[in-house]
Amino acid sequence: MTFTRNLTALVLVLLLSACSVFQKPKPEPVKEPEKATMITPMTEKRETLVATGYAVISIQNHKLPAQQRLLAIRASKLDAYRALTEQVYGQQLDANTTVADMTIMSDTFRARVEGVVYGAVLVSITPVGDDTYETTLSLDRHVVEELRSLYIAHLNSKNR
Numbered sequence: 001m002t003f004t005r006n007l008t009a010l011v012l013v014l015l016l017s018a019c020s021v022f023q024k025p026k027p028e029p030v031k032e033p034e035k036a037t038m039i040t041p042m043t044e045k046r047e048t049l050v051a052t053g054y055a056v057i058s059i060q061n062h063k064l065p066a067q068q069r070l071l072a073i074r075a076s077k078l079d080a081y082r083a084l085t086e087q088v089y090g091q092q093l094d095a096n097t098t099v100a101d102m103t104i105m106s107d108t109f110r111a112r113v114e115g116v117v118y119g120a121v122l123v124s125i126t127p128v129g130d131d132t133y134e135t136t137l138s139l140d141r142h143v144v145e146e147l148r149s150l151y152i153a154h155l156n157s158k159n160r
Contacts (some may be wrong), residue, residue, distance in 0.1 A: 049087045049139045050123070053079025057131050069133070073125055076135040081120065082113055084137055088144055089151065115117035115151060119143040 055075035060068040092112045098105040123136040 006034060011073060047141050050143070051080045051139075051142060052064065053077060053081070053083055054082050054121060054128070055079060055133050057133065059067075062077035070115045072133045073135070076125070076133040077122075077137075080137045081117055083084060084114050084139055085115045085117050088139070088147055097125045116147065118147070 053076045055072040057065075057068050059070040060071035060075070062068050062071060082090075092114070094110040097106070099109045117139065120137045120139045123138050125133060125135045128134045
């Protein structure tokens with residue numbers, strides 16, 4: 001009697017376990033892509049930030065052509081750093097419009113960028129045409145996050 005009971009229990013266990021083996025797996029829920037908000041920084045969407053700066057050789061303030069080229073390279077690098085700083089910290093923009101008799105009399109804009117950038121990688125310095133240099137820099141997303149957190153901590157300590 002116990003042999004029959006054990007055999008029945010074993011067959012029942014095998015049948016029930018077979019049912020669980022042949023069940024269709026449930027499909028994973030499809031994640032919808034997150035919508036970008038005004039608060040979501042661009043660096044969360046890109047692994048690295050890339051910025052390019054330009055400078056004209058002939059307008060550099062030196063008589064020697066070789067020195068003008070070196071100054072243009074330096075100016076294009078600074079322009080690339082400015083563009084990178086804009087991407088990391090944003091840009092402060094002041095605008096003023098004067099209207100008289102329903103006509104715009106003057107329209108002025110002033111843009112300002114402020115911040116600290118370190119850890120940028122120099123990707124390339126390339127002559128463009130006969131009279132311009134182009135410099136490209138890149139900055140890793142993790143460095144950007146660190147820069148922003150240090151900047152916010154600096155602003156908080158300044159306001160206390």
